[in-house]
Amino acid sequence: MTSTALRALCRVTVPAISILVFIVSSASTKCMYHEVSGKGIHAQCSHRRLTRLSQSWPDHVLSLDASYNNLTNLQGLNNPYLSQLRSLNLSHNSITTVPNDAFQHVPQLEELDLSDNILNLTHNAFRGLLHLTRLVLRHTGLNELPDMLLSRLPQLVTLDLGQNFLSVVPSSVLHSVPLLTSLDLRNNSLVTMTNHSLTKLRQLQKLSLQNNQLFRLEREAFSGLSQLLELDLSNNNLRLDHFAYPPGVFSPLVALQSLYMNNNDERIEGSYPENVLELRSLKNLSIDAFYDAQFGPAFSMLSNLTALTTGSYCHMWHLRNETFSAFKNSSLESLAIKCYLISIETCAFCFFPHLKNLELGLGGHMTTGAVLLSLYGLQNQSMSRIVIQNTKAGPTVLDDSNTKYLNNICLNELVIINGMVVGVSGNSMHTNSQLDICLKHLELSMNSIRSASKSFLIKLFVVLFRNILTIKFRDQFVFPSHRIGDTVRADPVDSETHYDPVGPNAVVHFSFPPSLNVFDLSGGLLRFGLLPRYLDFPSSGNLTTVDVSYIGISNCMTTVTGLTAIRSLDLSGNYCSYFDENIFRYMPTLRRLGLSNLRLDQDFIMENGTRLLGTLGLLEHLDMSANDLHRLPSDMLRAQPGLQSLMLQGNRFQELPTDLSLQTHLSVLDLSNNMLPTLLPHERRLFDTLAKNHTLQLRLRNNPLSCTCSGLDFVRWLALTVIPLVGLLLQLLGLVLTFVISRNWTYVRYAWRVLRHLQLPKRLDFRKDVLLGHADADLELAMRVRDCLRDEQGVRVLLPYEEILPGDIWTEKILQLVDDSWKILLLVTRELLQDRWAGFLVNHAQRSISDIMPDRVIVVFMEQPAHLAQGPPDHPARVSMERLLRMVPERNVFHVHRDIPPNHPVWDRLTQLIQQQ
Template identity: 25%
Template structure:
């Protein structure tokens, strides 16, 4: 009973102490840091700014505990329904406020009350995109400089809307009337923007405007009118915008035959945008002009006469084939650096490319995009006007359905570094085969020129580079893009002329070559080779050996021949690539290789995801050493390999130089954590999205350099106490989306032993009870970043708290006031008691010792005087006809119990103490009644005697009548009653009353036997079955 009451008492007392410590520590800890971590926001402090990122948090209102000195607040993509002046009453220092996308189309739009933002005097940027607003909010702060109102439902704007913000610089009002939901147009009143003398950036795209707004301020530097319904640009529409740098008129009169959007052709004589000859005359500062998607057939020279600063000209998706062949406008564009003339084909197919001789006058041209002109062959004379352009570095001829070209013609360019021939029909078989194709054997159809995204090539990176080229490819130098062609064989004779190429993209072709080291002999400077999405067959060890400078080789998505049974697949070529650093073998379904080991002294990164290591690491195969000889490997990605387990030999054969190991997205149920000792340089380990159920890891047992450990999306339900003990280098731990229900304080380290900087726990079914108090204490006392703590780390139990944050309940609920008072008093009494006992023991040690000894002796004497009605200590039954038994009883047992130690009463022996002449039954009955215990010394044949059975019945009768078990069995011989069920039952019920003489053991074991025998005789033992017998026989 004491234990049952003490355990809850101890637990509650422990909780009280934890709570007291927590309350004491709270003022000393960084209260501001804890308050920030309780918010459903990420807090970023940089120099003098304090930014709160509360986006994508499913918030219904503005959080109340945001610090007063916050300078930036992002509340985008939430579910806030209403805003008022009280929403930001204490945030007067805000300079940026993002409230975009708080509109739910199935409910009402975001409601913003008047004067909501008027108190935010320091506010410079206000973002209200995608909120379903019908009007511009009133009471905007006078210092506002940036206002975003895109993707709303504003139909009318007037000067009154912007009267309070004279300092505004950027207004974006695009996408307020677009699609089938808007049948009208955005109505812009006259002089709406005229008073905004600081306005430099105005976006009015996607609003179905039918004319350029009047009275625009001269301060404008960027004007975007993309995808409206403007059909005319008159002489004076833009004459006042003398400071304009960028003008976008794209998509006002699109070619509607292949547009993937709601298209309205222009109601003009030729269906094209009508531009006055002097429309751009006053725009002398213009640097970027976009006229794409306007059905233009002719370009007047007068448009560009005064555009002396024009650098970027976009003319794609028009009908300018004639202008490309004969245009004079090119002669007045000496400073243009980027020109896009793509998708100007009106449906006619040409065998040859025709370029105007005036292209040679584009002295500053650096990038030329000429996609979808559609011609079958590219000869040397076709690019004649471009050869003299010393600055031309990027030439994009993609999607032209070219069947033949000679790459040597590109040697005539002075500075060409990137050639784009992607999405053509090149084969590079032989000159004869390609000529046959050009003459009709492969040109019997009209190519499909439909293209999604008619207004492409508008991002800033596309000005300088080819589209769809990986940045890491561009970083190596000159690029040749031959991706998405019809190449199925590499002919070295046909790949000549671009010997300086550093990056060659051959992806998405039909290449099925068995490379033997002769295919790329003309690319001696090649460093990046992309052969992904082909049908490459790796068989010869000399493959790619001609590429001595190759650093990156991409062979991903080449599974065709790896799935064919019986073929040899060799990776021995790696030994010959002394400069190779990155190898991508992903998504090839590799299940077997000719070579059991990959060998390379230079390879640093290997991507091996999407293969079949679950087959290769089977017990019957011998691929456990597959990565052992990659002596310089630092990054290894083995995700998506369907691994259920990893053999222990594989762990031992991982390269010792590994720094990044990825095993995510497999089916691992166990991970051998001791392998970390074999990887002394490992810094990042990704085990996410597996089926791990426990982490039997304590870092103190390892000497690991691990910095990041990702265990997210597993089935981990518990962590070992002291899990992170000794993890001095681990900074990031991700345990999100597991099955953790309870987290103890001992799981993670505290104070100086805690080195964690970020701990992710969102998505776990935590039980928000008082057992989680220790975790609260740990969170408060350790400044560890817990992402999405306020909204992602939620309760699963109890039901009333399910889905709510672990911070949503008060931890002081765990200790009630009356219990706290009782525990306080109990603690005080306990302390006083300990002090008194310690002081008394120190001053009166010998007196207390004497008193305790005296009391102990008295109690012992009283115990020995009990049961004085017994004449003998024990009645010994033994086989008097057996010399061995008689000798042992008379010379050993009697001597030990009567002559040695403390003698209480003598033994009753048949040969010595029975009355001569008295019947055996009387002697037997008296001996059993007058003795405390009856000892049966069992030997072979002794139990067959009737007197033994009678004595056992008399002892059993005492058990029934007195409720005292008086039987003691001594097995003198080890083989006696080995199969007796009665003996086994007695061992189970009265274990201490069955003893066995250790005949073959030493003196120590015999002394231990005598001790137990004396104890069994002199101690009354009330049998567990005594009450049962008594109830049965007496009927009680």
């Protein structure tokens, strides 16, 4: 469309539907091309809203990624420029039919991904793919496979049939690909593994059967699988008895090394079946555990076992001295116990002379001190890692009485998380002990270290652990009683607890161990106080990463010396409106700098911003988001030509705030949540220039982009640019709504009802996958849920306390956070139902449910109904929750325990609900 035609839109009344269709279809459909090792071209066409593949291609395209588009068929594969394709990804489209000989024009294809399409496959759909080695048909709606589907794929070695509706193993189809080495049947509807189901797959090495409905394995189910190395049976209904596991069922698996049987048997009491675990090659075993479990003689045959994990269905309450006696002749190196233990006897671990890794994820019924005393049997051993989590039966002060055995272990890494450690005494860690000499990594995150112990604890770690590489001391749950839930930044120090250096020009020397690489003191809203005027770190030549974000530093007017090797520094979330202009002067190696959420003073930045960063010539990543800035010095980044990412979201910029013409390596620029009405011509030219040599990701979400006649060149640029404009589809729609609505409101309303079924919102259109809604008093619980979803499942989690700034209007910010999130997960506790703000949050969650997004809200009850029933019945939050539950589908309602371990299958189910379209 020409500029003349675009300008004409402002002079005439245009039907609303035509304008909306123009905007939806005008997003860039151009692919990006990259050379692959000088042999050919990789075409990156993902997220381009393609409706067909018939377009111009360069010569020698070897791989094509056309995932996340709107393709409905396979037309276009007959293009001669695609004849040499080796890899083709068509996942997450709307393809419904794969006709006979659909891929005859790409005979060299080696990898094909058709996942996340609802497919109707014909017998000869893959005929001609003689070189295909990997085929992905995950989540394609299959309930059976055509008989001859795989018969003409002689080289196939990897097949993924996960997340379908298969109720039986398609044996006749699978037996036609005898070279198969990996078969994925997870998340189907299998109920029984029948005899000889896979007997002809003699090369099979990996078999995934998790998350089915299996309740029985027939005796010859695995016959012929003598090369199988890994078998995953987790998350089924296989009880640990001879009905589910007939004697000898695993006998053919002579090479099996990894067996996952966990999350099957929910029974509290039971016994392990004999004559089943005759697997002398087995190295890794994951299994459920009964109350007062005794691992009997069946386990003594596992002489090569190196790793044992108890599943989420672990009902052991006691670890007795004889619990693991069957493993005394094993070579066990890794033991992970994730149970609600109430006691561990002194010699419970005495049968593990080769143990290297011990993980105790407990359910809150033991103290950290009691668990440390159970390490008696590990004394004088060399170990790699000990992890102790969720020991919250009572507060623990680490002292000589509970660390006496720990001091006698040559341990590389010690992690105590969420253990209610409230302090450390001076005699807890012995100088020249085995622990002192060997310890390299220490983490005491998510504890409750008292304010009076913090500085002493830091000094203690500095004096001890001469070879320490990493110290992490994050998220200490110690909050002032007056803390308000809508405050992100750490509370400022008061007159009784602040650190006051001697004299206004005092020089404070802080000597880290010379070996230290990483020091992380972030989070937890500590009250650190003032920094001294001069802060020196002698002997810190190996320190590369320092994170002191959100710890209550109340003034950054300091000169820092000694950090000559530092590469990453995060000061975010403190009270540092002003900086000494020399604070970064002696950090020439700095690559990553976090200055977000500091409320930087506007005048200070304009006057000193360029000098502040002037010595950081190697800086690659800079975060100045959430500072309420209106402007930046035009030459502020002149000394950073190698800058790769610049995060400026959450400010008040009305135009590009600084010159980026020198930043030729810039790959990410985030200007979301600012005040940009448009991009000026010189800014658009700059972005196009930066995108010529590499991919530039430009984030403009939640800016007041407006449509005026003078801004139509900007609209045209948005349609034609090759720059990925992350999450901008709804912004594009908003560009024309002003004059469209004013002319034809009724027509727009009904036209949009039609159009929304053509362009439904997708998860990746939103800034985050899920917003966690919780009571202010449940912040610790919400942070644990965040960590489980984010760190273990890869979910993009939005936590309100990390986003809402002091001075923000809480209600307006919550509305924005809901709009930024694909799903809303409410953590329902007694505190939530009595929280003064929860009623508003629940009400808005209810309003966010629509016929387009009926599964928008997920409700997780974290307490028993009797506890939730306490409190006034007419509280606004309780009334709102009752209304909400009438609209939330039953599949979106969960009841879980507050202390549910990170590996419980409920996290997988929650993740699936959050991410599903």
